[in-house]
Amino acid sequence: MNQQPIIQTADLRKIYGMGDIAVAALDGVSVRIDPGEFVSIMGPSGSGKSTLMNILGCLDRPTEGQYILAGEDVSNLDKEQLAAIRNRKLGFIFQSYNLLSRTTALKNVMLPLLYDQDNHRSNEEREEMARAALASVGLADRVNHQPNELSGGQKQRVAIARALINNPALLLADEPTGNLDSKSSYEIMDLLHDLHDRGNTIVMVTHEPDIAKHTQRVICVRDGQVESDGRDGANNCAQPGAGD
Amino acid sequence: MNFSEILHVAWEGITANKIRSLLTMLGIIIGVAAVIVMIAISAGTEATIAEQINSLGANLIIVTPKRGTPGASRTLLYDDAEAIAEEVHGITGVASEQTTTTLIVKSTDTALEMTATGTTADFPEVRDVPVGDGRFFTQQELDRTAKVAVLGYGIAIDLFGDADSSGADPIGQTVTIGATKFTVVGVMAEKGLVADVDYDGRIYIPITVVFQKFLPSQMAADRVRTIYAQAESQETMESAILQIESLLARRHDVELDSPDFVVQTQQDIISAQEATTAAFRSLLAWVAGVSLIVGGIGIMNIMLVSVTERTREIGIRQSVGATPNDIRWQFLTEALMLSLVGGLIGVVAGVGGSWIFGASGDMRTVIVPTSIVLAFGSAAIVGVFFGYFPANKAAQLDPIDALRHE
Structure with a gap:
């Protein structure tokens, strides 16, 4: 019943600048996300949702507060340690895909395995894993294509395969459909639902209510604080003005 | 990674x-x-x-006056060379060298402005500069100040034309050096430019003739510029050098640690050259x-x-x-x-x-x-x-x- 949460934060603060000009991008955020949840984080520009996402993704450290990721306190780790956490426990899906250009889909997906300090796998093993990951997102026939030979939706699938390859505790998606047409967006959301159904925990940042509707839980951030946290499709976010 | x-x-x-x-x-x-x-x-x-430098005679010991010593220009004498030849053990030959002032050298149809090199009979052997045609002058010619000359390979061509083609055979011909007539008895083999000295551009005459005819009167009549001694072998070099040093110190009445002469080997000269390069x-x-x-x-x-x-x-x-x-x-x-x-x-x-x-x-x-x-x-x-x-x-x-x- 009382299972270990994937994300547990306590009073996270992120303060930029010093003294009188100090600005709190995050001003006391406490959230708990359990294994198997599919959560949207919504909020207008400048609400602090990107800052929250960066801290949850171990790309940044909070100024104050505690962040426990899958049982490990990561609030005060140094750059080397944070890199190892990103490698082992996190998978990123970005709006702009962030694939290495002039590098095949296969090699892009293998990239996290190169930096895995705990497991030294042979090149054949890594290739095998990457092929399996690409097959699981429906790209078995695009293994040797470079990003410029793939459509937007396909690129995002490669990125998802890359995020999955280290079998992470948490998938973080930052506006995963932001650069896609509606058909591709629909397919990517389908894929994320699939992954969710297979037991993955997913946290997605979006500003599109239509996309947020797909998730069970919507956390709304405003002025660096959690404004609302609605479950089961409830979305109490004050709608931001058009053109975020 | x-x-x-x-x-x-x-x-x-x-x-x-x-x-x-x-x-x-x-x-x-x-x-x-x-x-x-x-x-x-x-x-x-x-x-x-x-x-x-090594080609200019094997196991060569070179004695020169020390520059900067008061009166050094008169210290090394022809007698010193003869004393080295007689008293030092382990050497096979001694040659001394003195150069004339710049003179006019004439054959029948060519005149050159140059110096002549006075030396001794052992010169070709000691310096490893062989005679090509004819012969070098002898000790007898040296003793009686014979007016004979041996031409460098290039000088022979300059004065008498290329013997291989149309030129006359220089041997037996007469050259006039300054105001004195010399009979050509030999032509040296081609040697070329070695350590900045053009051996083909030299004329060799008996050093005694240089003493007699070509040195300014205010200088000692038998001073030499260089004495060359050839050691029997690499092994006898060191002993020969020591003997020469003590002999010359005794003859010149100077202390061994402040001599008025310098004794060098080819290796010393090579090292000096290397220092500049x-x-x-x-x-x-x-x-x-x-x-x-x-x-x-x-x-x-x-x-x-x-x-x-x-x-x-x-x-x-x-x-x-x-x-x-x-x-x-x-x-x-x-x-x-x-x-x-x-x-x-x-x-x-x-x-x-x-x-x-x-x-x-x-x-x-x-x-x-x-x-x-x-x-x-x-x-x-x-x-x-x-x-x-x-x-x-x-x-x-x-x-x-x-x-x-x-």
Whole structure:
């Protein structure tokens, strides 16, 4: 019943600048996300949702507060340690895909395995894993294509395969459909639902209510604080003005 | 990342921009090749000088007046040479040399302005300068101040024409040196220019004639410029030198530790020559070294551009778990690879260039193995030194900023 949460934060603060000009991008955020949840984080520009996402993704450290990721306190780790956490426990899906250009889909997906300090796998093993990951997102026939030979939706699938390859505790998606047409967006959301159904925990940042509707839980951030946290499709976010 | 993966990623980084990488390496290539070629040329020059000096007589001991000693110009006398020949053990021959002032030398139809070299009968053997045609003058001719002359190979042609084609045979002819007529008894074999002396451009006459006719009257009538003694072998050299030193000190009435003469061997002269070329060589090495440093700056420049261009790539790698150390190694390896591949090409170019210089021109080159090690090692050091700053810059990028970089 009382299972270990994937994300547990306590009073996270992120303060930029010093003294009188100090600005709190995050001003006391406490959230708990359990294994198997599919959560949207919504909020207008400048609400602090990107800052929250960066801290949850171990790309940044909070100024104050505690962040426990899958049982490990990561609030005060140094750059080397944070890199190892990103490698082992996190998978990123970005709006702009962030694939290495002039590098095949296969090699892009293998990239996290190169930096895995705990497991030294042979090149054949890594290739095998990457092929399996690409097959699981429906790209078995695009293994040797470079990003410029793939459509937007396909690129995002490669990125998802890359995020999955280290079998992470948490998938973080930052506006995963932001650069896609509606058909591709629909397919990517389908894929994320699939992954969710297979037991993955997913946290997605979006500003599109239509996309947020797909998730069970919507956390709304405003002025660096959690404004609302609605479950089961409830979305109490004050709608931001058009053109975020 | 393990070592082979680091190498692989660095290699991909280099081959992604082939032309640019090649141009970047060019500085290192030229620097390394220059170091090797320049050292090969100066080593070749030194080897030539050493051989030439050694070719002027084997186991040669050279005695000259000490410059700067008061009255030194009159210290070395013909009698000293005769005393060395009589009293020193372990030597096979002694020759002394004195030069006339500049004189007019005439054959029937040519006149030259030059000096004549007065010497003794052992000269051809002691100095290893053989006679080509005819003979050298004898001790008897020396004793009776015979007016005989032996011409250098080139002088014979200048005065009498090329004997092989239309020229007359100079032997038996008369040359006028100053106001005195001499009979030509021999022509030396061709020797060429050795240690700045043109042996083919000399005329040899008995040194006694020089004393009698050609020295200004205010000087000692029998002073000599140089005494050459030939030791029997390498082993007797040292003992012969000691004997000559003590003999001359006794004859000149000076202390052995402050002599008014200098005793040298060819090795001393070679060392002196090398001291002058060493300064030249270190200058060349510095010039080459500077071009290596310029090459290193080129690498740093390109690596900085590369880090900026690939900021997003760095961000992507960081987001999937690359640590600052991973990133640092990636770029450092790339810089090192550029300089090492450049160094390798430079070694090939340097060795090949030295060989071509040696084979085509009249410049002699000797490839010095340590110069290859030195040049290649410098290239590696340059790579690490100039690669570290850009690599560190890459390692310290913030992943969020790097990912946001367009």
